[in-house]
Amino acid sequence: MKKRQSVLAFILLGVFLLGGVAYFIASFSDKSEPVETSAPAVPTPVFNKEGEVTFLKKGQPFKKIEVEIAENEAERNKGLMFRSYLPDSVGMLFIFEQPDEHSFWMKNTSIPLDIIYVGPDKKIVSIAENTQPYSEESIPPYGLVQYVVEVNAGFTKQNNIQSGDAISF
Template structure:
């Protein structure tokens, strides 16, 4: 007698038998997809660094979702001098980055909840060393290496953008 339970068990067994081929296919596909750079839309509003040299605008992509933050600028081979990625965290917290799959040398600009730069640290391509400031941050701006120094971005410089202003009301 065929029962609902035996039909379910048969379907489950067939699915489990077919699953390894599907998983292998998915893993193979995922490997090729993972090596492609993620590009987020450039925000309509520039991020402004208020430096001693004057206001310096940057075209930014905003990584404010966990998946976007974990992918960041991995696999990117080029980045314009006036372009960057702003990582937005839900709250001020200790943060650390690594450059495992990132071929570009970067400046990592760690920023407090008020938009004030806390630290600027270098990112070495493909390094697995953790890059972290001495204090918690709310934002991190990644720029092509050398851009922070050329632009006058250093500790204490204030960054302005609506994503930072919005978070200032909720410093975390």
């Protein structure tokens, strides 16, 4: 019995000594700040007013919004990507050099949008309502367009904006 107690006491002493050594080593180890392992957040672009778009019904103005203008290929390719919020009073106006069937998509766009396709005569050709965020599916117009206005989803319904109405800017 005494032999068993001696072995147990020896084991406990060893465990105690190992714990003390581990504590001693840890107290002298490098105490640098923890390393950030997540990727830095991409800042959300801030709205920059570059103009205004007025919606017209039978030639009469009825709704005006402030817009950013995408008038070159790089700006058109970026569009409203990476925005986490868009006030109801703003949007983006895309201006193309020539009328064509300019299709859009929602890649890297986190908010649903209404996409308003406008012909060279500034009349609304078609509207894609409540588009799906992050979708890479092509969203075509139904005719030749030279301008496109993107606004928050539901904007066109809320303001009774329809094909055949017009815009001015």
